[in-house]
Amino acid sequence: MSASQLPHATILGYPRIGRRRELKRAVEAYWKGSISETELETAAKDLRAATRARLVELGLSASSGAVPESFSFYDQVLDATLALGAIPSRFGQVEGSDLTKYFALARGNADHQPLEMTKWFDTNYHYSVPEIDERTPFVANPTALVSLVAEAREQGIETRPVLVGPVTYLLHAKPSDDAAEDFAPIDRLDDVVAAYAELLSALTAAGAGWVQLDEPALVSDSLSVPRKQTIELVERAYAKLGGSSDRPQILLTTPYGDSSQSLARLGALPVEAVHADLVRGSLPETAIADGSLAQAFADTQLLAGVVDGRNIWRTDLRAALAQAESLQNAGIATVIGTSNNLQHVPHDVNDESKLDARLKSWLAFADQKVEQVATLARGLEGGAAAIESELAEVDRVLADRQSAPGVRVGAIRGRVAAASDADRTRVSEGERRDAQRGLNIPQLATTTIGSFPQTAEIRKARSAFGKGEIDEVAYEGFLREEIERVIRLQEEIGLDVLVHGEAERNDMVQYFAELLDGFAVTENGWVQSYGSRATRPSILWGDVSRPAPMTVRWSSYAQSITDRPVKGMLTGPVTILAWSFVRDDQPLGDTASQVALALRDEIDDLVEAGIGIVQVDEPALRELLPLDADRQSAYLDWSVAAFRLATGGAAPEVQIHTHLCYSEFGQIIDAVDGLDADVTSIEAARSRMDVVVPLGEHGYSRGIGPGVYDIHSPRVPSVEEQTELIRIAADNIKGELLWVNPDCGLKTRGYKETVASLTNLVQAAKAVRASV
Numbered sequence: 059m060s061a062s063q064l065p066h067a068t069i070l071g072y073p074r075i076g077r078r079r080e081l082k083r084a085v086e087a088y089w090k091g092s093i094s095e096t097e098l099e100t101a102a103k104d105l106r107a108a109t110r111a112r113l114v115e116l117g118l119s120a121s122s123g124a125v126p127e128s129f130s131f132y133d134q135v136l137d138a139t140l141a142l143g144a145i146p147s148r149f150g151q152v153e154g155s156d157l158t159k160y161f162a163l164a165r166g167n168a169d170h171q172p173l174e175m176t177k178w179f180d181t182n183y184h185y186s187v188p189e190i191d192e193r194t195p196f197v198a199n200p201t202a203l204v205s206l207v208a209e210a211r212e213q214g215i216e217t218r219p220v221l222v223g224p225v226t227y228l229l230h231a232k233p234s235d236d237a238a239e240d241f242a243p244i245d246r247l248d249d250v251v252a253a254y255a256e257l258l259s260a261l262t263a264a265g266a267g268w269v270q271l272d273e274p275a276l277v278s279d280s281l282s283v284p285r286k287q288t289i290e291l292v293e294r295a296y297a298k299l300g301g302s303s304d305r306p307q308i309l310l311t312t313p314y315g316d317s318s319q320s321l322a323r324l325g326a327l328p329v330e331a332v333h334a335d336l337v338r339g340s341l342p343e344t345a346i347a348d349g350s351l352a353q354a355f356a357d358t359q360l361l362a363g364v365v366d367g368r369n370i371w372r373t374d375l376r377a378a379l380a381q382a383e384s385l386q387n388a389g390i391a392t393v394i395g396t397s398n399n400l401q402h403v404p405h406d407v408n409d410e411s412k413l414d415a416r417l418k419s420w421l422a423f424a425d426q427k428v429e430q431v432a433t434l435a436r437g438l439e440g441g442a443a444a445i446e447s448e449l450a451e452v453d454r455v456l457a458d459r460q461s462a463p464g465v466r467v468g469a470i471r472g473r474v475a476a477a478s479d480a481d482r483t484r485v486s487e488g489e490r491r492d493a494q495r496g497l498n499i500p501q502l503a504t505t506t507i508g509s510f511p512q513t514a515e516i517r518k519a520r521s522a523f524g525k526g527e528i529d530e531v532a533y534e535g536f537l538r539e540e541i542e543r544v545i546r547l548q549e550e551i552g553l554d555v556l557v558h559g560e561a562e563r564n565d566m567v568q569y570f571a572e573l574l575d576g577f578a579v580t581e582n583g584w585v586q587s588y589g590s591r592a593t594r595p596s597i598l599w600g601d602v603s604r605p606a607p608m609t610v611r612w613s614s615y616a617q618s619i620t621d622r623p624v625k626g627m628l629t630g631p632v633t634i635l636a637w638s639f640v641r642d643d644q645p646l647g648d649t650a651s652q653v654a655l656a657l658r659d660e661i662d663d664l665v666e667a668g669i670g671i672v673q674v675d676e677p678a679l680r681e682l683l684p685l686d687a688d689r690q691s692a693y694l695d696w697s698v699a700a701f702r703l704a705t706g707g708a709a710p711e712v713q714i715h716t717h718l719c720y721s722e723f724g725q726i727i728d729a730v731d732g733l734d735a736d737v738t739s740i741e742a743a744r745s746r747m748d749v750v751v752p753l754g755e756h757g758y759s760r761g762i763g764p765g766v767y768d769i770h771s772p773r774v775p776s777v778e779e780q781t782e783l784i785r786i787a788a789d790n791i792k793g794e795l796l797w798v799n800p801d802c803g804l805k806t807r808g809y810k811e812t813v814a815s816l817t818n819l820v821q822a823a824k825a826v827r828a829s830v
């Protein structure tokens with residue numbers, strides 16, 4: 059084991075998709091068969107080389123493991139699955155190269171469903187869920203990791219491979235279908251740790267001086283074991299791993315939340331460096347004051363994650379430096395870093411040519427964050443004086459952000475301040491049910507979640523309009539034809555409550571961001587969402603207001619050409635915040651209230667235009683739930699309040715729907731009830747209606763549409779299959795509350811399977827209707 063310390067500046071990871079999404083292009087070309095595996099490997103190698111060179115250019119040291127090796131073809135959890143050789147037995151023998159196996163797990167193949175994907179901590183990033191049982195083999199396969207070390211060395215860089223740590227890995231796995239009822243993946247900890255030990259030994263042999271093991275499980279109260287047990291598992295795992303003499307130095311990280319409670323215990327582990335997220339988390343003040351933290355860290359470096367890796371704002375360098383100095387002054391060997399892997403932010407602000415220059419000066423994407431880390435490291439070494447000009451520059455920027463027009467708008471703030479509980483409260487559920495009888499909605503009413511397939515034609519028209527190739531009249535005409543087609547199709551299929559299809563929306567958040575004041579959109583600000591998919595989150599920088607109606611012309615046109623009710627379709631305040639980069643200068647709840655008021659006005663206008671049903675989607679409600687149990691109730695308070703402020707002005711006869719698409723529902727069921735929506739559609743088909751049991755037990759008394767059609771694949775669910783799911787729902791929930799719908803929107807589906815599946819859905823609803 060070499061004994062060099064970690065240099066004063068590092069980051070936990072860097073975006074791997076490429077400045078112009080080069081990885082997406084290469085990987086998708088490989089999937090299509092238009093480039094070979096060797097060509098894909100070459101493209102990836104070039105990308106990694108460019109990343110390393112860039113990080114050194116931005117100020118990270120080329121030696122002693124300051125540059126993290128955080129590349130992934132698809133997902134970092136999947137990387138660990140392959141490195142551990144933990145291929146689920148249901149895949150049998152996958153023939154071919156390691157990469158063939160890798161993508162077979164990620165995407166499935168002719169014979170096998172892919173690994174499930176689900177959200178990573180409280181981010182909008184999805185990881186591939188490992189499937190583990192009593193017999194899962196753990197056979198270290200270090201080939202990929204080892205080759206990265208050699209590749210970096212050729213470039214003159216001593217790199218630091220990054221791996222999801224053993225405890226976090228297992229706590230994010232699910233039991234495979236073969237596992238016994240009472241089996242939990244974490245039961246295999248010792249076996250997994252043995253495989254990690256082999257990986258570490260191979261890295262040492264390859265010449266790696268450092269390795270990074272990510273253990274964010276330490277900051278979460280949302281996992282299957284309580285947090286006080288997680289730290290014990292980590293202690294057990296790292297006593298083993300750290301105890302081996304045949305390993306690189308270990309950096310253990312705890313991004314995404316607060317590890318202050320366990321920090322001293324982590325410092326005492328046999329590892330050489332421990333990271334703390336000091337943006338989401340805090341410093342253990344008492345342990346600093348009484349010297350116990352310094353004692354625990356006597357032989358361990360502390361990586362202070364003071365630069366926010368979840369947001370795109372320039373760091374308040376003075377405050378960040380003060381945090382790091384308080385550690386250094388306490389006698390702790392301190393390194394400056396980011397709060398988390400920068401995979402959650404775009405590459406470079408300088409790639410934005412159209413953003414307003416003033417707004418741009420407030421921003422920091424990944425490259426700027428690396429520079430800030432390097433600057434702070436100089437400050438920590440030489441004192442504030444060493445970086446005085448940088449500090450002064452940030453002071454100026456922050457002051458400018460405070461006072462710029464649009465950041466604080468008196469009229470908007472006044473309206474939020476004046477909003478009362480009465481504005482968030484509709485008449486009782488019962489009164490509303492009576493008032494809504496006029497909508498003439500049958501039992502087991504059928505509907506969809508909003509979007510219809512986004513065809514190539516739609517995307518082409520939108521892009522032509524964006525580029526000015528067709529004018530507004532032509533674009534509007536195109537969309538009206540599209541709406542008319544979708545309405546006629548739904549009538550033919552026989553759905554009860556129709557939608558306009560959302561053809562005008564590029565994305566359910568960006569569409570609104572582009573029409574609201576207070577937002578900006580980027581050109582190249584891509585962030586990986588899963589696999590080769592990336593999104594471009596909007597920037598919510600100022601006070602939010604609605605200069606003009608946003609959806610009324612589409613919804614009212616749809617309603618004007620049919621006798622059946624058409625649902626208006628809006629995205630809720632929490633989801634708009636969750637999928638944007640949100641200002642960090644005021645509580646999220648304040649920002650949410652502003653968005654809510656804009657939506658409230660939109661609902662008024664929709665109703666005025668003759669729309670009797672409005673759906674406000676909140677698919678991100680669960681995702682934003684804080685990892686820290688202590689912070690959850692405050693979050694649920696403001697998020698529910700925002701939804702109610704958005705919808706609370708609707709008259710009793712207006713039916714408010716919401717849509718949530720995930721199935722881990724139990725934790726927030728009271729909050730969902732608190733939304734006070736008349737009807738809620740949720741994801742349920744994939745889990746075969748698991749969710750209806752807790753709903754039934756809860757005595758949920760509102761309309762509910764558990765999805766009966768899994769829209770995540772082109773597979774067409776048969777009438778029988780959907781009938782059975784509806785029956786399961788009807789066994790647990792009263793028929794008059796039950797709606798029949800797919801799990802989520804249809805925008806990623808093709809028309810062929812959509813029509814077949816919805817036709818079956820309507821048949822299934824009819825079959826059950828006849829018998830309840």
Ligand code: MET
Pocket residue numbers: 507508509560566627675677717719802803804805
């Ligand atoms: C991710 S939730 C999507 C809801 C939206 N109304 C749609 O149908 O696409």
Ligand SMILES: [Zn+2]
Pocket residue numbers: 507677717718719801802803
């Ligand atoms: Zn959805």
